[in-house]
Amino acid sequence: MASWDDMRVFLAVARAESLSRAAPTLRMDAATVGRRIARLEAGLGAALFVKSPQGYALTDLGVRMRDHAADAEASLTQAVEEARGDQAGLTGQIRIGAPDGAANYLLPQVCAAIAAENPGLEIQVLALPRVVNLSKREADMAITVSPPQAGRLTVQKVSDYRLHLAASKSETIENMDDLKGHRIVGYIPDMIFDKELDYLGDFGADGVQVASNSVAVQVMALRSGAGVGIMHDFALPFAPELKRVLVNELSLTRSFYLVRHVSDRSSDRLNRFAAALNHGLKAEISRLERLVA
Template structure:
């Protein structure tokens, strides 16, 4: 089998799908990356990628090799942890992907506390209004609102959280009364851009039979800002409302959603004690912070 360096370069091309993207990640010249891939393919006697103007797509052989290469990557990370002492302390760099609502309102306090307790730990939050791609190593682990379907990923449910209809006090004082569900049709609705909802668990308004979204964004944080600016009525996370003191819940007896946060990571990562201990601390922190913020309402 080839050296770890060959597999490292192969993995980067597989994840970035271009020589330039892989070269940037590896801090190598793209032409050098291309030569190394060609050398690897010659050595094993099989094409690992289909090359096109759009980039590098894995062949069947390349797809099989990804599993082997990722296991080698995990072994190297484990060895590095032991040699540097990371197996005993939370240190180094860990990147977490999360939906922007969680990233904006829950993770900052959790990460600040983790950083204070582990001064050698560098934490990064990737806040995206979409699912973070762990296979391309966009992050070391991710918080999601649905469990993953990929077999190479493992997950644990962290906690449930609540969502309700909400609007600003100013908006409600200038609009028709909102005392029953049918009254929503006389109000401006704030919500997700329908064709950019990246997870079915976020499609709240379909359950309310509301066809028109007057003010829309693919970001839950932007939607809350629209509510703060008296834009209309929309679904908001209970844990986000303490950050918008003049936005209040409405129709709580008729409309209430319960969703869950999941912590997702590569199944192979469970072999790394450092990552497992961080995952445990992160999950506990998120659970506690959601409970703290919801209790403020």
């Protein structure tokens, strides 16, 4: 019979897909983690992982066990929260995964406000140029630009946001023809991780001459006079050297979604944090967009 300590080790390896990456989380050395996994598999009489030079990949049984173990972990966490009676304020650590546009220009202000009201809370922002994997518990919740279509997840729309072409204030761009001869700043085409971020077709650009997988790098490139590019309206107040151009000719609307693992629905702590995050994001997007309207 597997113990909860066995499940804790199993979950760490399942999420990290590697003994060496799981070891620091467990405060064990990789050899000990490997022995624990081997003992667990021997006790079950079945393989939970397929081992290869690339790491540890879950078998079908391993996937099912991971989901059940994650549910049990969430229930245990909820029980501890209730025992502590943390109703006066949120405590512990909560990690949010987010695309770097939201991570750079929205979450610092929103998280600062939430942290000010909850001194015992540690908030981590995981900014990645890809979709955060909640099933592997890379984060407790994630902000996305498209609602996920698969997985044991709950999805809540947070807010629409707007994007426009932006360029240096020294540039004169009054019509679409004026774009000719300007370099285009945008995403590296083969590293666009969500179709909602593929803006090229919206304004007929042939390609990107100054590219990055990071919104923050794109904004800095625009601020340095590298060209013209699509920019979040909520980021413009942080770039006073830039202006929106061709506002009537090109205006895009996208949305943010708050995504959580379905097993966390019963966690009062995460529910309260998600509500504060949702409210804060809506208010901050609205505030920043009003500054450039």
